[in-house]
Amino acid sequence: MxxxxxxxxxxxxxxxxxxxxxxxxxxxxxxxxxxxxxxxxxxxxxxxxxxxxxxxxxxxxxxxxxxxxxxxxxxxxxxxxxxxxxxxxxxxxxxxxxxxxxxxxxxxxxxxxxDFGDLPxxxxxxACGRVGNTAFFGFTEICKPKPRETVVVSGAAGAVGSHVGQIAKILGCKVIGFAGTDEKCAWLTEQLGFHAAGNYRTVDIVEFLKTHAPNGVDCYFDNVGGELSSSVMSQMNNFGRVAVCGSISSYNETDPEKRKVTITQPYIVAKQLKIEGFLVNRYADRTMDGILKNLQWIKQGQLKxxxxxxxxxxxxxxxxxxxxxxxxxxxxxxxx
Missing domain, CATH: 3.90.180.10 (Medium-chain alcohol dehydrogenases, catalytic domain)
Incomplete structure (x- = not known):
């Protein structure tokens, strides 16, 4: 029994x-x-x-x-x-x-x-499961990044966000992340190689991006939603691509007034942005492909x-x- x-x-x-x-x-x-x-x-x-x-x-x-x-x-x-x-x-x-x-x-x-070999x-x-596949497929299939493009990741110190930023680096992109503490931002830049990281609680998002992405943002991987995402989209280039993975800023919010954010349609229309939400189950038939790719990058030391x-x-x-x-x-x- x-x-x-x-x-x-x-x-x-x-x-x-x-x-x-x-x-x-x-x-x-x-x-x-x-x-x-x-x-x-x-x-x-x-x-x-x-x-x-x-x-x-x-x-x-x-x-x-x-x-x-x-x-x-x-x-x-x-x-x-x-x-x-x-x-x-x-x-x-x-x-x-x-x-x-x-x-x-x-x-x-x-x-x-x-077989993961010596890895845990x-x-x-x-990184070699649902999280890694969410990052890999959501970023590469929806954002379709090109070398030298500028990528912004919200929730960048989380499991998916930190993974996306590193894939962007591997693919030759400039990577900017937003996280909730200075310690997390330091981890992103000093350990994971993000080009810049801002504490969304203390920085002006728009001014931060004007400084660190003076030529605009091409790809945005959104884990957070809310005002942060509205600000990022305001700084995107024409034909920018947005992969919406989550909206953690609103998950626990019970006040309807706090759910209201800046109207984003003017940015979307004027910049002709592509915004697409996704669930990793969309790529279920390619599960092992994603796992093995991420496993390869980890074994090669490209992905932490x-x-x-x-x-x-x-x-x-x-x-x-x-x-x-x-x-x-x-x-x-x-x-x-």
């Missing part, structure tokens, strides 16, 4: 998520059936998108990806000892039937991990990563809340 622990969400989030929104419950798992395997979680992924409405009824299970190890198997494709990435939610143990269509609505629902397996949730890891299943909620307070640099994970 295996006793699994899992997080359930008691009610829809209102404003910033709270510890009282969650509860840990235990669940007795049945014996394995044919073609099933039992996966034991090693790392949980903590991401801003988990702030979304999770279901039509509550309580409901908390969503999310995890790295897990197969510890018992009746599926020859996933023998014991196999490492997998799966969207199993915040739970310690999961019985998986890889061919169950009900489980496979989120593509890819799960996959076995390639945790990268499968970050940073992980913000907390230890213990019971730390997941604090780590999640910390995302919206800017506590993290790089990818947030919980190690079980």
């Amino acid at each position: 295996v006793l699994a622990k899992k997080y359930i969400v008691l009610a829809p989030f209102h404003g910033e998520p709270k510890k009282t929104d969650f509860k840990i419950v235990e669940e007795e798992l049945p014996a394995l059936k044919e073609n099933e395997f039992l996966a034991e979680a090693a790392y949980l992924s903590i991401d801003p998108y988990q702030r979304m409405k999770l279901g039509s009824t509550y309580p409901c299970n908390m969503i999310g990806g995890q790295i897990a190890k197969v510890i018992e198997s009746k599926n020859s494709n996933y023998p014991e000892g196999t490492w997998v990435m799966g969207h199993f939610g915040w739970r310690t143990h999961t019985i998986v039937h890889p061919d169950d269509e009900k489980l496979c609505n989120q593509k890819p629902f799960m996959y076995a991990l390639p 397996i945790s990268l499968a949730l970050g 990563y940073k992980e913000h890891i907390t230890n213990g299943f019971d730390t997941a909620v604090d780590a999640f809340i910390g995302l919206f307070r800017g506590d993290n640099k790089g990818k947030t994970l919980v190690k079980l």
